[in-house]
Amino acid sequence: MDSTAPPRRSTASTSLERFAWLSIAAAIATIALKTLAWWLTGSVGLLSDALESLVNLVAALLVLWVLRLIAAPPDQAYHYGLGKAEYFSAGIEGALIVLAAGGILYAAIPRLIAPEPLHAPLLGLSLSVVASLINLGVGLVLMRAGKQHHSITLEADGKHLMTDVWTSAGVIVGVALVYATGWQRLDPLLALGVALHIVWTGIGLMRRSVAGLLDAAIGHDDQAEVDKIIKEYTRRYAIKFHAVRTRQAGARRFISFHLLVPDEWSVLRAHQLSEEIEERIRSLVPNAGVFVHIEPISDPASYDDEDLDRM
Numbered sequence: 001m002d003s004t005a006p007p008r009r010s011t012a013s014t015s016l017e018r019f020a021w022l023s024i025a026a027a028i029a030t031i032a033l034k035t036l037a038w039w040l041t042g043s044v045g046l047l048s049d050a051l052e053s054l055v056n057l058v059a060a061l062l063v064l065w066v067l068r069l070i071a072a073p074p075d076q077a078y079h080y081g082l083g084k085a086e087y088f089s090a091g092i093e094g095a096l097i098v099l100a101a102g103g104i105l106y107a108a109i110p111r112l113i114a115p116e117p118l119h120a121p122l123l124g125l126s127l128s129v130v131a132s133l134i135n136l137g138v139g140l141v142l143m144r145a146g147k148q149h150h151s152i153t154l155e156a157d158g159k160h161l162m163t164d165v166w167t168s169a170g171v172i173v174g175v176a177l178v179y180a181t182g183w184q185r186l187d188p189l190l191a192l193g194v195a196l197h198i199v200w201t202g203i204g205l206m207r208r209s210v211a212g213l214l215d216a217a218i219g220h221d222d223q224a225e226v227d228k229i230i231k232e233y234t235r236r237y238a239i240k241f242h243a244v245r246t247r248q249a250g251a252r253r254f255i256s257f258h259l260l261v262p263d264e265w266s267v268l269r270a271h272q273l274s275e276e277i278e279e280r281i282r283s284l285v286p287n288a289g290v291f292v293h294i295e296p297i298s299d300p301a302s303y304d305d306e307d308l309d310r311m
Helices: 008-039 046-072 084-112 123-150 152-181 186-213 221-234 267-284
Strands: 001-004 240-250 252-261 288-296
Touching: 008 046, 008 123, 008 152, 046 084, 046 123, 046 152, 046 186, 084 152, 084 186, 123 152, 152 186, 221 240, 221 252, 221 267, 252 267, 267 288
Parallel strands: 252 288
Antiparallel strands: 001 288, 240 252
């Protein structure tokens, strides 16, 4: 017996595309502003900021592609849908962030050896502040949408933008200090610090992506809801549960278990109880597909399949 949530995934994913377009527009605007700020000042700190915004644009385009991909409903080739494509998106975005850090290091190290004065720093800093405010607003919107719709793709893109905001703030403060103190080597040192910071962010995204591709269980809060329902029905009826397994693929959650019922129960009664339990789980765990296997409680063979690899 199996039951999955109503086929709303396609509509939901399609509606999320507007957030991807918002991210693309923000990336284009910030690239223009930060590149102009670097061109005016010659600061490698601001160059590092502009390079990260270029990664933001590539990541936003990737988000749009992934959201369109997962909007496709399950078919004969992909029975469980394409939700795991979100993990590829997050992993690629993490790799792009690391590559951007490499570009920053390439630009900063020569300037550390032979520092150069900055030009028009106040105008450049003003442009960078405007770009950071754009990223701040869009990042908050994406993170909120990602959590609301259980989309790791949007959440990762939002966190990436928020990382950009913090690094931009550091760059702005650093360039201002260079202007105030005249210590030119502070600019490339700041760029190196930005590079190390975004490497850490990129590695974190890649680790989360790998965990999702390895069929990680659903979150602890969702597992607690499932456990609570199992304990409730075990108390109410002379039934047992075993082989409870969960996994997550993007926004989709998969929950399976064996329901052991009294031998004298009819198929209809066992089915009705199973439907009731499935509905309870779906009401508490978003985007859940629930799969139940019913077995007689006193048959020894019912206990031979608790492990994943049945002996």
